[in-house]
Amino acid sequence: MKSIAAIASELQGYDPQALRVAAVNTFLSRLVESVTTQETAGIFQALGRVLAQDVISPISVPAHDNSAMDGYAFDAAQLSNDAPLTLTIAGTLRAGAGWPHRVEPGQCIRIMTGAIMPGGLDTVVPQEFVSGDGSTITIPAGLLHAGDNRRKLGEDLMQGQPALRRGQLLTPAALGLLASLGIAEVPVWRKLRVAYFSTGDEILSLGQAPREGAVYDSNRYTVFGLLSRLGCEVIDMGVVRDEPHLLETAFTQAAQQADAIITSGGVSVGEADYTKLLMKKLGDVAFWKIAMRPGRPMAVGRIGQAVLFGLPGNPVAVMVTFLAFVRPALLQMMGSAAATPPMLRARSLEPLRKKPGRTEYQRGTVSTGSDGMPQVRITGNQGSGVLSSMVQANGLIVLAHDQGDVAAGDLVEVMMFDGVI
Ligand code: AMP
Numbered sequence: 001m002k003s004i005a006a007i008a009s010e011l012q013g014y015d016p017q018a019l020r021v022a023a024v025n026t027f028l029s030r031l032v033e034s035v036t037t038q039e040t041a042g043i044f045q046a047l048g049r050v051l052a053q054d055v056i057s058p059i060s061v062p063a064h065d066n067s068a069m070d071g072y073a074f075d076a077a078q079l080s081n082d083a084p085l086t087l088t089i090a091g092t093l094r095a096g097a098g099w100p101h102r103v104e105p106g107q108c109i110r111i112m113t114g115a116i117m118p119g120g121l122d123t124v125v126p127q128e129f130v131s132g133d134g135s136t137i138t139i140p141a142g143l144l145h146a147g148d149n150r151r152k153l154g155e156d157l158m159q160g161q162p163a164l165r166r167g168q169l170l171t172p173a174a175l176g177l178l179a180s181l182g183i184a185e186v187p188v189w190r191k192l193r194v195a196y197f198s199t200g201d202e203i204l205s206l207g208q209a210p211r212e213g214a215v216y217d218s219n220r221y222t223v224f225g226l227l228s229r230l231g232c233e234v235i236d237m238g239v240v241r242d243e244p245h246l247l248e249t250a251f252t253q254a255a256q257q258a259d260a261i262i263t264s265g266g267v268s269v270g271e272a273d274y275t276k277l278l279m280k281k282l283g284d285v286a287f288w289k290i291a292m293r294p295g296r297p298m299a300v301g302r303i304g305q306a307v308l309f310g311l312p313g314n315p316v317a318v319m320v321t322f323l324a325f326v327r328p329a330l331l332q333m334m335g336s337a338a339a340t341p342p343m344l345r346a347r348s349l350e351p352l353r354k355k356p357g358r359t360e361y362q363r364g365t366v367s368t369g370s371d372g373m374p375q376v377r378i379t380g381n382q383g384s385g386v387l388s389s390m391v392q393a394n395g396l397i398v399l400a401h402d403q404g405d406v407a408a409g410d411l412v413e414v415m416m417f418d419g420v421i
């Protein structure tokens, strides 16, 4: 486990007062460690979990060459380019069944989709392409090639080969694939435990009476949603008032129970409160100013064995810093080998103001233009407290560090989050 100072010394041009977005991700990837405990999950519990070992295919899928169509199986060696081929129907084969007899030259077998290809036959002519009288069929010349409409043994998965790799996030498709191999349970990494709380004396919990100057806590609920979607075990520690002993208890308890701690608020420069003080006292923590908008201040480090993500207080900044930094770091901790999702390139429907020297994240709604290409429009007020514009958005327009203003019609990169968060 490396100290903050050790990681900082490894990074070229590390400046905590003006950290680039890319440097934050690099730093975090060196700070966090993957869980090491495995457990077994039944297939219904495995959705969203991370595979802890390669799954080797115990069988080939499909297990036999079989028909991809309803039609007639025959030996394509009999096809000629310039004459139709007439064959006698020697029998019928249903899905899953095999044909125990020899098929003689001049014969074919009526075959249903999924039926095992009879020995010596390699091609299927779909039933709608043939003419016939019930006992014979005629295949037009030049229509088919050897191997057409036949699924090959092992074309999906070959016995003994890895079907899924360690680190694979178990998606609906992965569950189906496991089932196709007859596998009912898999080794997965244990779930990540993440504790979170909100700080600030002005923050009200739900159920408390409103009072002048106070705001309801929204961050805890967004963070809850983000973590739940990621498949983490969540530990909700409420709103912690700005009193040293309360903060100390919260941080200590969180560090004992969780792999990661996420707080919001209290990390900006001018903060008079005790959050930063307690982070410093209890942990090995860096306080950053990140060259980004929204979300400039952030505290990162360790308290005990737990990784600390001290996010800014503004509700949109919480979501942006979570998506940009915390989510990839947590995935790494979960043992996931998932690559960063690709950015979508979309045409900006409006000019966008952008200051070079920081990465900007603007909330946008991506839709399909009349030419079928993706286009994006920003969702109104981009203030870092304006959650309603986050609700309307389905992605974040990411304007790179060195980039300046964007003209209407320019292509911009969008980090899509619909369905991701
Ligand atoms: P801070 O980072 O503590 O300076 O907070 C920045 C802004 O975010 C302030 O307007 C806070 O009132 C607001 N804020 C902080 N925490 C929360 C929260 N949990 N829910 C809603 N707003 C918050």
Ligand code: MG
Pocket (backbone or CB within 6 Å): 199, 200, 265, 266, 271, 273, 313
């Ligand atoms: Mg505050």
